[in-house]
Amino acid sequence: MGLYKQYFRLTRFAKNRFIGVNPQKTGQDGVPLQMLVSQNFSHSRLAVILIGIFTLALGIILSSIPWLDYIILKNLRLRDGSLSFHYWQKPGVIRLTKVYIFNVTNPERFLQLGEKPKLQEIGPFVYREEMEKVNVQFHDNGTVSFQHKKILQFVPELSVNKHQKIVVPNIPLLTLSTQSNNLGFFVQKAISVMLSMSTFQPFISLTADELVFGYDDKLVNLAHQFYPKYKRPGEKMGLLINRNGTLPEVHNIFTGETGMHEFGYLNHLNGADTLPYWSEPPCNNLRSSEGSFFPPRFYTGSDIVYLYDKDICRIFPMKYRRGVSKHGISADLYTPTEDIFETVDKNPDNKCYCPGNEYCTPKGLQNISPCQFDAPVYLSFPHFLDADPALSEPFEGLKADREKHESYFKIQSKLGVPLEGQIRVQLNLKVDQAPYVTVVKNFPSIIFPIMWIEEGIDDLSPAIRRWVYLATTFADVASPLMTYGFIFLGTCIILGVFVNAYKSLVFTKETIEIGMKKLHRRSSAYLYNSSSRFLNRRDTYTLLKLNDDPDGDGDGDGDV
Structure with missing residues (x-):
C-alpha cells in the first residue's frame, strides 16, 4: 500500500509538470486529480484563450460591417493632402x-x-x-x-x-x-x-x-x-x-x-x-x-x-x-x-x-x-x-x-x-x-x-491604376479572407487549447492506470517471491533443526 501511494504521488507530480504546474511552488501537490483541469487554464494558457476569443470576436465584428469600404471612402473623399487629392490635382x-x-x-x-x-x-x-x-x-x-x-x-x-x-x-x-x-x-x-x-x-x-x-x-x-x-x-x-x-x-x-x-x-x-x-x-x-x-x-x-x-x-x-x-x-x-x-x-x-x-x-x-x-x-x-x-x-x-x-x-x-x-x-x-x-x-x-x-x-497612370486595383479587385478578395481568417484562427486557438487540455488529462489518467497495472504485477511478483523465500527458509530451517537432534530420535529433545 505504501508503494502505491508513493507511485501515485510521483505520477501526479509528472502530470503537473506536463501541464505547467510546479507543485513545489504552488504547494498544491495534494490537490485531487479532477481539480488539475482548472490549473491547466492558468497563466499562459489562459492568455492564449483570451487571444483566441479576441480574434474570434474581431472576425465576427468585421464580418458584420463594411469596414473596408469606410477606409476606402475616407481616402477617396477629396481632402487637402489625401491620396485622391494628389491624383486629382495633377493626374499624370x-x-x-x-x-x-x-x-x-x-x-x-x-x-x-x-x-x-x-x-x-x-x-x-x-x-x-x-x-x-x-x-x-x-x-x-x-x-x-x-x-x-x-x-x-x-x-x-x-x-x-x-x-x-x-x-x-x-x-x-x-x-x-x-x-x-x-x-x-x-x-x-x-x-x-x-x-x-x-x-x-x-x-x-x-x-x-x-x-x-x-x-x-x-x-x-x-x-x-x-x-x-x-x-x-x-x-x-x-x-x-x-x-x-x-x-x-x-x-x-x-x-x-x-x-x-x-x-x-x-x-x-x-x-x-x-x-x-x-x-x-x-x-x-x-x-x-x-x-x-x-x-x-x-x-x-x-x-x-x-x-x-x-x-x-x-x-x-x-x-x-x-x-x-x-x-x-x-x-x-x-x-x-x-x-x-x-x-x-x-x-x-x-x-x-x-x-x-x-x-x-x-x-x-x-x-x-x-x-x-x-x-x-x-x-x-x-x-x-x-x-x-x-x-x-x-x-x-x-x-x-x-x-x-x-x-x-x-x-x-x-x-x-x-x-x-x-x-x-x-x-x-x-x-x-x-x-x-x-x-x-x-x-x-x-x-x-x-x-x-x-x-x-x-x-x-501606373500609380493611379495600382491604387484603384488595391481599393477594388484586391480589396474584394482580401476583405473576406481577412475577416473569415480571423474567425477561423480564433476558433482554432480556442479549440486547440481545450483539446490540448483534454489530451493532457486523458494522458495522465492512462499513465496512472498503466502504472497501477504495473504496480499490481510487481506487487504480485513481490508477494510470490517473498512467499517462496519464506518457504525455502522454513524448509532450510526445519532440515537444520532435524540434523541437530543429539539423540537421533527425532524429537529434538536431546535425550541421553
Whole structure:
C-alpha cells in the first residue's frame, strides 16, 4: 500500500509538470486529480484563450460591417493632402486630343455645278494635353474650387503632317452671311459690296494647325473690335484657340464629405448654380462631372451620369450599358443616352435648346452657338452617327461607324474613377443661303461638317491604376479572407487549447492506470517471491533443526 501511494504521488507530480504546474511552488501537490483541469487554464494558457476569443470576436465584428469600404471612402473623399487629392490635382495621365478635319476636294464644282461636296477625312492630328488644377480652395460646405490649367502639345509621331493644306468652309464669312439674313435688304447689300471689294472666298485653304489654334482673319479682327464684350471673339480665328493656359472658368465641385451621391459633381460654375448659356431648365442644369470623378454607381444605384465640358455647351447624359473589365479591374460602361440629340417631338426637354424657341434642330444636332460667340456652330456625333439621314445625304465621304465614333466612359463602380473614356463630337457650320451677298450667293442652306474631335484617356497612370486595383479587385478578395481568417484562427486557438487540455488529462489518467497495472504485477511478483523465500527458509530451517537432534530420535529433545 505504501508503494502505491508513493507511485501515485510521483505520477501526479509528472502530470503537473506536463501541464505547467510546479507543485513545489504552488504547494498544491495534494490537490485531487479532477481539480488539475482548472490549473491547466492558468497563466499562459489562459492568455492564449483570451487571444483566441479576441480574434474570434474581431472576425465576427468585421464580418458584420463594411469596414473596408469606410477606409476606402475616407481616402477617396477629396481632402487637402489625401491620396485622391494628389491624383486629382495633377493626374499624370496621358490625355490626348485627336482632330480629324474634313477636306473639301471639289469646292468649285459644288458651288458652280451643284455637286455634292466630296469630303476627305484627314487626320488624326494628335495633341497631348497636360492638365493640372490650380488655385485650389476648400470650403466648409464640402466643396472645393479650382481652375484648369491646360497645355496642348503636338505629337508628331502619332499624327499626320500638320502643315499640309486643307480646304474648308470660310467660317467667319459664312457666319456673317448667315446672320445678315436677319438684317434689312440695304444692310445686306452694303455687306455684299464690302466683301466683294476684298478677297473673301466661301472656301479657304489652311493648315490643320491654323484651323485648330488660330489664324489671322479680317472679319474676326473687326468683330473683336466692335462686338460687345460678352460676344467678342478672340483676335484670331481658331476652333480650339482658347484651350491653352489657365482657363478662366472657376469650377466648384462636391468633395464627397456630404455624401457620395453628388461626389465630383459641379456645385457652381463661376459662382452660378446654373449654366449661363440657356435660360431655363433642364437645359441650364449644372449638376454634372467635369470628368475627374463621378458619383459611384455602387452607392447611388443610378444608371445615369452627367458630364460637362464647355465645348459641348451643355451637360452630357450617359447611360449604364453593361459591366466590363480593364486590367483586371471591374468597371461600368456608359454611352450617351438615345434621346440626347432627339427632336423636340420625342424629347420635349430639348425644347429649351432651340434658339429663340424658333429653329429646333433635326435628330442628331445640338445648337452650341451660345458657346461660340453666336456663330451658327452645331454639334453632332462624328459622321452624323445616330442622326437624321437627311444630314449626311448631301455629302460624299461620310460613313458612320459606332466603334470609331461613339462616345463612352468606363467608370469603376465603387470609386467613381474613370478608367478609360472618349468624348467624340463633330463640329458643323449651319449655313443659310444669302442670295443678296454676292460672294456666297451660290452656297446653299446646309449643315456643313468641319471636323470631329476625340478627346479622353486610354489608360490611367501606373500609380493611379495600382491604387484603384488595391481599393477594388484586391480589396474584394482580401476583405473576406481577412475577416473569415480571423474567425477561423480564433476558433482554432480556442479549440486547440481545450483539446490540448483534454489530451493532457486523458494522458495522465492512462499513465496512472498503466502504472497501477504495473504496480499490481510487481506487487504480485513481490508477494510470490517473498512467499517462496519464506518457504525455502522454513524448509532450510526445519532440515537444520532435524540434523541437530543429539539423540537421533527425532524429537529434538536431546535425550541421553
